[in-house]
Amino acid sequence: MNNNLMPWECHPDLTKERLSSLTLFFANTRNELMSLYDQKRGDDAWSLGCRGFSWCKNRLMMIAGKNEWSWLSVLNPTKRFIFGIGAVPVRFYRGRIDRPPMGTLANSFDELRQLSLAFPDEPHFRDLKWRFAIETGLLGEPTNIIFAGLSQSGEVISYANIPFEVEIIKLPLGSPIVSDEVVLPKPTVSAPFVKKAEIKNGV
Amino acid sequence: MAFKVFQNEKLRLARLINGLSQSELAEKIDVSRQYVHSLEIDKVPSDDLVLALASLLNVKTDFFYSPLSNEVREEQCHFRQRKTTPKITTQQVIAHGTIFELLVAYLDKSLNLPSMNFPHVDVINDEQIEEAADKCRLHWGLGFGPISNMCRVLENAGAVITYFDGLSDKVDALSISRSRNIVIRNTFKESIARFRFDLAHECGHLVLHQGIETGDDATENQANRFASALLMPRKTFSAEFPRMSSRLDWRAIYEMKLRWKASAAAILRRAKDLQLIDEVQYYSGYRYLSKTGQRKTENYDDRIPEEHPELLENAIKAYFEIYAQKPIDLANEINITSSLLSKITNISFDQIPIYINELSKNVIPFPSYLKNS
Secondary structure, three states: OOOEEEOOOOOOOOOHHHHHHHHHHHHHHHHHHHHOOHHOOOHHHHHHHHHHHHHHHHHHHHHHOOOOOEEEEEEEOOOOOOOOOEEEEEEEEOOOOOOOEEEEEHHHHHEEEHHHHHOOOOHHHHHOOOEEEEOOOOOOOOOEEEEEOOOOOOOOOEEEEEEOOOOOOOOOOOOOOOOEEEEOOOOOOOOOHHHHHHHHOOO | OOOOOOOOHHHHHHHHHHHOHHHHHHHHHOOHHHHHHHHHHHHOHHHHHHHHHHHHHOOHHHHHHHHOOOOOHHHHEEEEEOOOHHHHHHHHHHHOOOOOOOOHHHHHHHHHHOOOOOOOOOOOOHHHHHHHHHHHHHHHOOOOOOOHHHHHHHHHOOOOEEOOOOOHHHHEEEOOOOOOEEEEEEEOOHHHHHHHHHHHHHHHHHOOOOOOOOOOHHHHHHHHHHHHHOOOOHHHHHHHHOOOOOOHHHHHHHHHHHHHHOOHHHHHHHHHHHHOOOHHHHHHHHHHHHHHOEEEEHHHHHHHOOOOHHHHHHHHHHHHHHOOOHHHHHHHHOEEEEEHHHHOOOOOOHHHHOOOOOOOHOOOOOHHHHHHH
8 A cells, every 4th residue: 555645636526624524424423333332232243233334324314415515425325325425436334444345346337337427537546446444443443444445356546544533422321329328427526525625614 | 945956858848848849949049959958958047048938938937947757758658650750749749748747647636536447458369359348348337339438438437638739640649657547639630430449549558558668560459459349349340240242331331330430441440350351351441441532531420429528628627616726826836827738738718717616705605516525
């Protein structure tokens, strides 16, 4: 990945600001998801993965629907979700950028058509697949969000690793049980015996 | 006529408590640093200079002529400091402890404070530390549920807790094991959960390390283990901690935090020590807390009830009431100014009503003490 081309050098729609907004979106969504992981209620890795995909997909659709980011569009709303940053088609997955899952590199008609429109005069960029890789730690927390252009074989041709700080998630916690707490009295301070006697006698 | 001898080490003490270096003091009195150094070793200053020093350092001139009978040395303190703590900060905190002890000794002589009641236990391994913490819980009647107020645990056992202010976050806390134990804690830290842990840690030193020099990794780790075990007793905590197969259940961890009034980091550490989570889970959880900005303060800290030391303020109020005294009178007893008294106690005396012992003037019966006598 030496001599890396930054994404915004490949297409003017892939601005750093837009990629930063999406990086933060994926990081916060993933962080919230992980914070709400609840084994007592039946969560496991599978439910976490399914929710992770659906939360990102559906929230991006909501953002696009409300036109919050004018440059964001949805090209394929199904499980083969594709969204657009300006004219450039993009997908996302959870995993490492250097080990993209096979499915994410599979060709789809919607993506190929959009790529040909986005890069009419740059055939070398037209073959790249633009992906957000959400890299996670052992607990499922987001560690890196990398945006990259991958070749058909999965080689990283262009990438940006934009730092992020996740928002604090406040979980709806109940009141703690305190029935077994022992409440000690205030520490006592009193007059010494001699002084008490003096006070009593009005000395 | 009594012959007064200038006590050079008292100058050093007064300088340090005022947060001044030798150079800074020298600049203020327009002498060289070397001259200040010699004054702190063996040189006797002129009467005029003593007056100037007293005024500058918030003490009475008599302060410099009363021998330092209670000097606290670094090796006598259970001192939670960082490896990066500057020497001057260490010296300032110890000076604070020394002058504070003068006040505590005077109050102790004038009033009935709670009797000292810290069990002493020798330990070698973690199992013995767990047993020592359980023994303390039984000894102090705490049961095996959460401790509602850690300040009261120490204060009812006779320790006086105070804060030091305006230094840096390089020192966490300090305890001095004397005839009356003293715990001094940095005001710099914001988290109440960490405040409670610090108190439990110092409690560990006072129980486990009587007469033992501390500050090394082994004794600090023992005090940490004791603090964990005291705040979160093994039997109850283990029974309540939910099984977590691989991922951490943060909701459960934060609920444990609110119940036990300990930080999420301390909950994770306790769970690891009791083998309720593995090393990988602990490491990942700790890293997550760090990465999400929860190293110094954590989520839900605001839901843990505040607690403050009560013994010192109550003792000072009682002293004013019983002896019909004012802050200046109390400060005079230990030869410092009332502003320095306010600084070392971290109490603003403007907020404490000054009582006059009316009974001693045969006007109105004195209420509270007669009821109990």
